[in-house]
Amino acid sequence: MKKNALKIISFFLVFAILFSGFYNVLQYRFEDEDGIEGMKQFYKLKENSVDVMCFGSSHMFVDINTAVLWDEYGIAAYNLGGTIQPLWNTYFYMKEALKTQNPKLLVVDCFSASLTEEYQEESGMIKNTFGMKFSKNKIDAIRVSAPNNHLAYLLGYPGFHSRYSVLEREDFVEGKGIAHYDCWKGQHLLTQTNEEIAGLRMENIKEITDTEEIADKQSEYLQKIIDLAKEENIPLLLINTPYFPTEREEKIYNRVAEIAKENDVPYINYNLFYDEMGLDFSSDFADGHHLNYKGTPKFTRLLAQDMKALFEIPDHRNESDYWDYDMMSACYHQKIANQELIETKDLETYFDGLNSENYLVVFGLSGGFAYADNYAMIGNTLAEYGIYPDAEAGNQFYVVNQKDGQVIYSSLDNTKQTDSTSTATVETKHPRWDSELGSYDVVSVRCPTEEDYKNGYSSVVVEYNHRIYCPIYEGLTVFVYDTLNETMVETVGFYLENGSFCLNKWR
């Protein structure tokens, strides 16, 4: 009897261990903008460490820039939302958040007041409920979000077990393998710019004064959100982030304003304050609904000023307990710098952009680079790092750690010619830079081997996570690695054409 009991117990124990392992690997990992990761990271926050909890759809978690709130106003904020999040999910996210946080202010984006669907489509359902821990809130959120299949959604596993065919590295590593992910505060950075969107601007937006009724279910949950904030005695700010709304949506927002007024809750529709923010419609939008990295600081500054004017929100800058906000901000700024470097085309400006202490840079030279008529500018820049290329040696590369500006590897010291007839060289020693790279990154930079020549690679070859980058035949190759965010920024080339370096980079 005892023996059998022991067998049964060990069976269930082994099952639990194995199942939790598979469960963790197989579960959905949408990109960080979607509700699942935002919720999971939220659970890891220290209790009562957030002063401003922001809720809503992508309008909120893309546009509210948590780094700007921290850097310029000392506001400790967290964006907790999911794509096209209906207000009923916002309500349950809010209830869940208030279990562990006691913020000074709740901010709710009201874009979803314009939605009319009674239920969500499946992917929206998953994004807005699967990140929640098993709780009554989760059960309730699933029940209102989907008409059926509740048990499957609650268990989650039946829905995502078939992800076995799309598993990748991020499914197996903590925090998806993203550096300092535990410091992330829910904001999703959009780097693209949509210049053509400017034409969508509604010039007479301020003249729309009519109202339109909000769909019953959204209206019910808007009221519940307001009531919840009152019950918890936490100030609530209803907003709409700037985008290109339709006339109908604006009428809905006018109705939101009425409801806010009836409940004595402040509401700000930032679509009415484009000029006050100084938005540039040709450069500040990623798409018709979201600001990009140039637009979010402009909106966030105005939002922060309004928050400061209306509510008491402390400034936590320089407090050691908030080191994670400093780290979040550093990562954010480095990402912006990376993006600016990517957008820089001109060689001279590009060299300036490389001066970031978080960069590891490889300069690869190949072909007749030294005889280019405009080589002097490149030569002088390299000389500043103490790099003096050998004009006769052919392919060669140098690794510079920008933390101290030192050359940590020179291929000239570590390669030899295979034989007199071959153009290939072999490395006698590889760059030892593992300590500078992210835990999950593998990088190999090499002068082309016989195999590389066969594959058509004749200049310095960069192999990053088993993908080969060799953008040019001869000239200058630059590989830039961000050691803070632990990711490659880019590998580009400045190729030789008619005896001159082309000053615009080539990927």
Next chain:
Amino acid sequence: MLFNSYSFMLFFPIVLCIYFVIPKKARHLWLLVASYYFYMGWNAKYAILIAISTIVTYLGGLCIEKWKEKRKWIVAGVVLINLCILFFFKYFDFFLGNVNRILSLFGANSLQKGFDILLPVGISFYTFQALGYTIDVYRGTIKPEKNFLKYALFVSFFPQLVAGPIERSGNLLRQINRVEQIKLWNYRRITEGAVLMLWGYFLKMVIADRVSIVVDQVYDSYWMYGSVEIIIASVLFAIQIYCDFASYSQIAIGAAKIMGFELMENFNTPYFALSIRDFWRRWHISLSTWLRDYVYIPLGGSRCSKARKYLNLFLTFLISGLWHGANWTYVVWGMIHGIYQIVEDATESVRQKLVLKLHIMTNNFSYHFGQILVTFVLTDFAWIFFRANHLSDACRMIGRIVTKWNPWVLFDGSVYNLGLNITEVHILFVALIVLLLVDLVRYKKQVTLDKFLSTQNLWFRFAVIFGLLFFILIYGEYGPGFSAKQFIYFQF
């Protein structure tokens, strides 16, 4: 409710928990309630039909005992009532369609029925089970059951209610009568039952439902495919129907075993059969033995002239085909098997002579393997008729196999466009190897998986069980976006 549904995942543990703790005298009552609840999970109205069948056959049994001299009339009446119900619900539409087809040949107006008939799940299974009981009482093989509730449980016992095995009264009814004496807490029996259920789920969720994707794609638009794809789909259908049907039986046998009941074996490595006759000794054993005992032998069996024997064989298999469904495809499938059996029997001496003349060694692997291969090809050919949507489709598909030879699809990656990508094909391949190994153990050692595992060391048992369990949990076909496929045999 389906065995692979969330409802059953809740239903079965609840039924078990209560069954294990209630007073012994209430066990059969509880199982009866559970069985009716299980059946009503499809459609509550179905319960009326099964209740009618139960009452008629129960009273029939009692009447046969009371009025022995009129027992022929009584049994005829009971069989007729049950077959009428079966005919009306299963074959009326088919019958009417055929009558109308004939009428249209003569230019007459077609007959219309002013109602819809919904085929009750598993009607053929429980009708045959109940009729088997009536005939057994008539023959005096068993005494009629006096306790109505116990008899009702015999007809409706939920593990095997909708897709068999079709139990004999001598086996199941006897066990139901002794339900109070079952020692429920038996570790070995419970774990063996659980292993059988697990194996059943593996067959259904990993193999049958995965394979069905290719089969459905090719069979539902066969005109898009050539010889090789149709052959692949047909071989896969043989695997699908085996895994689908055997899985139900395994789960049924396993579930019953956990509750202390031993159901009869329904499949015994059918694709290792050496002949068509051997195939029917291994495939759907409960139906083939039912047909043997209640149709073939009463018709005269083999103790008559050759011609009469062949007619009996043909009729039995014709009935078997018709039992499977109201469609000419099933009828033809049954006829093909009837013809196979007749030809096999008629050519036996010729074949034996040929073997002797050609000095073919018969007691070796290659001969047996050849027999297995030929039998498989023949059964698979018949499966084309069974699976095709129409008889004409089956003929056209066979035509395409002959005329549209396209071996290049095996090499240019086209086979991965039949609904299963390369990852899915690899998973299927591994699963089929597991199936082959388990069937080889069954074939060679004559033990079922549960018994085989019981004799192994703990580490091996755990490894196999966890292997199967996680294979199902990860690679099983289930979850939102995947509507649980009906077990194929429910429609019969």
